[in-house]
Amino acid sequence: MRDAFVKVLTELAPSHPEIILLTGDLGFGVLNDFASRFPRQLVNVGVAEQNMSGLAAGLALEGRAVFTYSIGNFPTLRCLEQIRNDICYHNANVKVVSVGGGMSYGPVGMSHHATEDLAILRSLPGMEVFAPTDLWEAAEATRHLIQSHGPAYLRLDKTAAPATARVGERFQPGRIRLVREGSDVTLVATGGIAGEAIKAADALAGQGVFCRVLSVCTVKPLDIETLVRAATETGGIVSIEEHTVDGGLGGAIAESLMEAGVVPEFFVRVGLRNTFSSVVGSQRYLRGVYQMDAAAIMKTVLEKLSVKAEVPACN
Amino acid sequence: MSPATQDSTRALAGRIRGHALRMTSLGGSSHIGAIFSCADLLAALYDGILRVNPAMPRDPTRDRLVLSKGHAGAGLYAALAERGFFPVEQLWTHYQDGSQLSGHVSHELPGVEVSTGALGHGLSIAAGMALAGKLAGAGHRVFCILSDGECDEGSTWEAALFAPHHKLANLVAIVDYNRIQGIAPVAEVLELEPFADKWRAFGWAVREVNGHDHAAIHEACGALPFEAGKPSCLIAHTTKGKGVSFMENTVLWHYRTPRGAEFDAALEELEPLRNPEARP
Numbered sequence: 001m002r003d004a005f006v007k008v009l010t011e012l013a014p015s016h017p018e019i020i021l022l023t024g025d026l027g028f029g030v031l032n033d034f035a036s037r038f039p040r041q042l043v044n045v046g047v048a049e050q051n052m053s054g055l056a057a058g059l060a061l062e063g064r065a066v067f068t069y070s071i072g073n074f075p076t077l078r079c080l081e082q083i084r085n086d087i088c089y090h091n092a093n094v095k096v097v098s099v100g101g102g103m104s105y106g107p108v109g110m111s112h113h114a115t116e117d118l119a120i121l122r123s124l125p126g127m128e129v130f131a132p133t134d135l136w137e138a139a140e141a142t143r144h145l146i147q148s149h150g151p152a153y154l155r156l157d158k159t160a161a162p163a164t165a166r167v168g169e170r171f172q173p174g175r176i177r178l179v180r181e182g183s184d185v186t187l188v189a190t191g192g193i194a195g196e197a198i199k200a201a202d203a204l205a206g207q208g209v210f211c212r213v214l215s216v217c218t219v220k221p222l223d224i225e226t227l228v229r230a231a232t233e234t235g236g237i238v239s240i241e242e243h244t245v246d247g248g249l250g251g252a253i254a255e256s257l258m259e260a261g262v263v264p265e266f267f268v269r270v271g272l273r274n275t276f277s278s279v280v281g282s283q284r285y286l287r288g289v290y291q292m293d294a295a296a297i298m299k300t301v302l303e304k305l306s307v308k309a310e311v312p313a314c315n
Numbered sequence: 316m317s318p319a320t321q322d323s324t325r326a327l328a329g330r331i332r333g334h335a336l337r338m339t340s341l342g343g344s345s346h347i348g349a350i351f352s353c354a355d356l357l358a359a360l361y362d363g364i365l366r367v368n369p370a371m372p373r374d375p376t377r378d379r380l381v382l383s384k385g386h387a388g389a390g391l392y393a394a395l396a397e398r399g400f401f402p403v404e405q406l407w408t409h410y411q412d413g414s415q416l417s418g419h420v421s422h423e424l425p426g427v428e429v430s431t432g433a434l435g436h437g438l439s440i441a442a443g444m445a446l447a448g449k450l451a452g453a454g455h456r457v458f459c460i461l462s463d464g465e466c467d468e469g470s471t472w473e474a475a476l477f478a479p480h481h482k483l484a485n486l487v488a489i490v491d492y493n494r495i496q497g498i499a500p501v502a503e504v505l506e507l508e509p510f511a512d513k514w515r516a517f518g519w520a521v522r523e524v525n526g527h528d529h530a531a532i533h534e535a536c537g538a539l540p541f542e543a544g545k546p547s548c549l550i551a552h553t554t555k556g557k558g559v560s561f562m563e564n565t566v567l568w569h570y571r572t573p574r575g576a577e578f579d580a581a582l583e584e585l586e587p588l589r590n591p592e593a594r595p
Contacts, residue, residue: 051439051473058443085433
């Protein structure tokens, strides 16, 4: 996803001289080409994320389109107040980019796991939040952010779901994409972990359970209409995110559906539950440990459907 | 613009102090001591140093001022109103229900570049503005007024490292060094000395000035940048609460609201400053 982001930025930098990319001393080997081709459009500000975010606000107030770039929580939580006061309150045209959503940096340790960022960033007024699920969405979201004005957060995962875009499909920011049709249950996923949802849906189809799979690239603003349809047309909703279940995608869906007056037959949030990951392991391994992989999603769906199936028998 | 005179700066400083006293009293707000300590700096800046135009507050060629010590917002509002950015009458709504004039400075007001209030933010924003100006080859300068207290913030020093590295000679940091921070003297809380040496060690061209001496402030700011290729730091030695004897050098008047007899006594002391022409 990171490469898809850098590729689009490199492609559009010449025709968008207002773009300036600030990196917090990360992107070794990734930003070299961009740096050599557009030396006036990239500044390595050093390991100083608070300053990076304040600089970004100042540059944006002078008309530049600024991208701040770092990994994990460094460009977000470390400098949250600068994002809140300097960027969002001034509606400054700054896109905060974090590489390594969720537990992308698995064995590196919890310091590098971004597992509260969606909840925190989406609470900021004026901030749009994007967490692409596959490489196409990562590229298209980047393209959109270059052309849009105002603050936004782009969370890039190390893994990406298999490509799901139709030939000629047009990226629509703020819209949820349908990637598998089904009516037994809806799996709603954001970020690369959507790949686990698709894998689970395909395996469940073999058992006669048909899942609708929704890909949420734009976490904020959330596409409520598509979620309401899912809640009314399918037998239940499972949200899937490599993130705490508190306030992230699952929280956002629950808020939206409650406000819309729509209650799905069942609702489960797959994600971290009031915990940090202290287990050492790859992203794939940790998804298994924390019951977020395809096998865990399948188990959750089957359990919920069997409970539903038992209800009439109890009467 | 005609060159400023010491008299005109002194008159503006007196009006800033008088307005701010009334604003904090009417609104019931704090920070009068921190406003008075930088009132002479603001007066000098808005009396000939800053190239700004009230008729075109967003003029791209204007000098920018970031008031990083946003708690002195009443002082900046007063200076801007005096310069015609908005009506002086609007000042009397300060801190009250429905007003645009929040206690910490707000960019909703014409002439205010950025909202501040959380300490340690302003120098980074100013550095970003200066970098943009430098990259665009623009001729304007970016000024940033900091408090000494916010030099406790690590983010201030992140920006202090950045600006010299990028040779932001169009950036001017002015530190209102009144030596009293939130609830105690700087020397008791976190010593900043040797303060000028710290800025020099970071790569800034530093000058020190009596922050209440209008001629000295004009002279220093007339020599910007202090060194070619370096950002400038003006350390302004000031007195917290300057201008009202019982407010000077006290921690109390960081927060206390001037009311009743205290308000009257303060106004009486400020009166000759507000109307220097009327002095015997």
